[in-house]
Amino acid sequence: xxxxxxxRAAGDSESRPNSPSLRQYLLFGQGGSFFAVELFGVREVxxxxxxxxxxxxxxxxxxxxxxxxxxxxxxVGDFGRLIGxxxxxxxxxxxxxxxxxxxxxxxxxxxxxxxxxLEVMRVGLAVSRVEGVVALNPDQIVSAVxxxxxxxxxxxxxxxxxxxxxxxxxxxxxxxxxxW
Numbered sequence: 001x002x003x004x005x006x007x008r009a010a011g012d013s014e015s016r017p018n019s020p021s022l023r024q025y026l027l028f029g030q031g032g033s034f035f036a037v038e039l040f041g042v043r044e045v046x047x048x049x050x051x052x053x054x055x056x057x058x059x060x061x062x063x064x065x066x067x068x069x070x071x072x073x074x075x076v077g078d079f080g081r082l083i084g085x086x087x088x089x090x091x092x093x094x095x096x097x098x099x100x101x102x103x104x105x106x107x108x109x110x111x112x113x114x115x116x117x118l119e120v121m122r123v124g125l126a127v128s129r130v131e132g133v134v135a136l137n138p139d140q141i142v143s144a145v146x147x148x149x150x151x152x153x154x155x156x157x158x159x160x161x162x163x164x165x166x167x168x169x170x171x172x173x174x175x176x177x178x179x180w
Contacts, residue, residue, distance in 0.1 A: 023138055026098070027131040027166065031085045034166050036159065039133060041100055041171035048088065048095040048126055062179045064090070064126055067097070074099065075180055076124035082179060084150035088126040097124040102175030123175050134161060141168050153177070 024039035046069075053076050055065040062081045067074050076097055080087045088095050104119045141157040144167070154173045159166040 021137050021139060022135040025134055025136050025166075025168070027134050027161075028096070028098070028127045029129045029131060030080050030083070030088070030127055033085070034131070034161075034164055035079075035127075035169055036134065036136065036161075036166045037098070037100070037169045037171045037174075041102060043099040043101045043122060045130055046097040046099065046124070047093070048090055048097050049093055051097055051124075053090070053124075060179055067124060069099065069122075069124075072122065074122055074124045076126055077179060079125050079127045082125075082150065082174070082177070083154070084148050088128050090126070092128070094129040095126060096130045097126050098130075099124055100171050100175055102172045121175060123180060125174065136161065136166075136168075 025036040026039050026042050026045070027034060027036050029035070051067050051069075053065040053067045056063060062077050064076045064078050067076050078087045079085075079098075099122055101120050101122050104121050136159055141159050144152075144155050144158050147155055147167075151167070154169050154177070156168040156170050159168050
């Protein structure tokens with residue numbers, strides 16, 4: 001696994017994790033591109049090669065199958081196929097499953113409350129590699145001009161992080177996708 005991305009020097013305001021304008025993001029790679037998703041929506045990260053995924057017949061190619069995570073059955077989708085890119089290599093030791101936790105019915109939360117809390121759904125997303133956690137300023141996310149038709153619904157925008165272009169994803173939109 002690639003070493004986690006290190007924070008910038010302590011004097012740099014963009015890298016201070018306690019700065020009120022910064023949020024934590026999980027940075028991951030797929031193909032030659034880098035993506036980030038806000039950390040609060042990531043429940044955990046699993047090694048794809050060590051988490052058995054059972055294929056389900058007659059489903060979309062995006063869906064790798066189902067996995068049992070401590071008694072909870074999760075659908076596992078391939079992020080590469082979701083965005084029209086190369087699929088994640090299920091045999092590669094660096095491939096991971098991001099367990100995303102997304103609210104159910106975010107558009108009408110009053111209908112999906114359990115004991116005063118919003119009901120959530122967990123899904124697994126297979127990615128090629130996880131780079132680490134970084135602190136980013138959401139105010140510096142800029143609109144994407146041209147992206148693939150498959151990626152556009154899930155993209156919040158672009159972010160220049162230490163000379164690398166990150167595509168900032170919306171975890172809720174991924175979880176709400178009709179592909180599941």
